[in-house]
C-alpha cells in the first residue's frame with residue numbers, strides 16, 4: 001500500500017471514527033469522513049470537533065489545515081472503507097446491527113476490485129461474515145477481489161489519542177489474504193502489535209474484553225453490598241485483599257455505565273443464553289447496584305425527615321458515566337439522579353456535574369455550593385474536583401465511589 005495514493009473513507013465520525021480519521025490523516029493519508037449528522041459535518045469542516053477528548057482538537061486542526069481530512073454527509077470514493085458506527089441494543093437486549101447494515105449498504109456502489117472493507121464497530125459474532133455475504137450477493141463481480149476484515153478498537157475515553165496508536169490490535173479477515181491486507185493497512189499508523197486471527201474470533205475478542213471487565217466490576221460491587229451489611233469499609237477491604245500477589249479486585253461504584261461495558265456483554269448473553277450464566281449475572285449485579293444506591297439515598301432522606309422533623313437538602317455529586325469525563329451515555333449516576341428526583345419531588349436536590357455547563361433536564365449547581373448547602377451528600381462519580389472538598393462531620397456523606405477512601 002502506498003500512502004501517497006491511498007484514500008480512506010470513514011463511515012461514522014463519532015468517539016472512535018473521528019480520532020481514528022485524525023490519526024490516519026496525520027500519517028499523510030487522505031481521509032474522507034462521512035457522517036449522517038449534518039451539524040457534525042459542518043462543525044468539522046469549520047474546524048471544530050464535537051466531542052471532548054484531550055489533544056484531539058489540536059491534532060484535528062493540523063490535518064484539516066494540511067487538507068488530509070474532509071467531512072461530508074455523502075459517501076466519497078476510497079480504497080479502504082472503515083465502518084465505525086454504533087451498535088446499540090434493542091429493548092430485549094439483543095444487538096441492533098442496523099447501523100452497520102446501513103453503512104455497508106451505503107458503500108456498496110463505491111466498492112471496486114482490490115478495495116479493503118473493514119468493520120470496527122463492536123459487533124455480534126458472525127456480523128463480518130454476514131456483511132461479506134450481503135456485499136457479494138449484490139456485487140458478485142467483487143468475489144475474490146475485495147478484502148474484508150474485522151478490527152475492533154480498544155481505546156479508553158479520555159486517553160484515546162495515546163491508546164489508538166499504542167494499543168495492540170486484533171485483526172481478523174474473512175480469509176487469510178484479507179487478514180494480511182488489513183494488517184498491512186493498520187501497520188501504516190498503529191505502533192502496538194497487530195495480532196492476526198479470524199473475523200469471528202476478533203468479534204468475540206472485543207466482546208470478551210468488555211464482558212471480562214464487567215464481571216470483575218460485578219465482583220467488586222457485590223463485595224460492596226456485603227460490606228454494607230457487615231459494617232466493613234469495602235475500600236479498605238479491597239486494598240488489603242489486593243496486597244495478595246495474585247489478587248487484583250477492581251473498584252465498586254454506583255453501577256456500570258457507558259456505551260461499551262454496560263452493552264457488549266448482552267451481545268454474548270443474548271446469543272448464547274444457556275452458556276453465559278456468569279456474564280448475564282454480572283450485568284444483573286451491576287444494574288442492581290444503581291438501583292440499590294438510589295434506594296439507599298431514599299432511605300437516608302426518610303431517616304433524616306423522621307429524626308429531624310424537616311426535609312433535608314440533598315446533593316447528588318456527578319452525572320457522568322465515569323470519573324473526569326463529560327459523557328452521560330448509559331450513566332448510572334444519571335439513572336440514580338432521575339430515580340431519586342422522581343421519588344422525592346418535594347425536597348431540594350442539588351445536581352452536580354463539574355464537566356458540563358448545562359443540562360437540558362437538570363439545573364446544575366457548582367460542586368462547592370452543593371456540598372456546602374446540603375445535609376446529605378451522595379457521591380456518585382469519583383471526579384477529581386470532589387477530592388478538594390473538606391470533610392465536614394455535620395453532613396451525612398454517602399460515598400458510593402470511593403471519594404473519601406484513604
Ligand code: SAJ
Nearest residue numbers: 154155156209210213250251253256257258260261321322
Ligand atoms: N468502573 C467501576 N469500577 C472500576 C472500573 C470501572 O465501577 O474499577 C465503571 C466506570 O465507572 C464506568 C464503567 O465501569 O461506569 C466503564 O468504565 P471503564 O473505564 O471500565 O470502561 P469504558 O467503558 O470507558 O471503556 C471500555 C474499555 N474496555 C476495557 O477496559 C476492557 C476500553 O478499553 C474499550 O475500548 C471501551 O470500553 C470500548 O469502546 O469498548
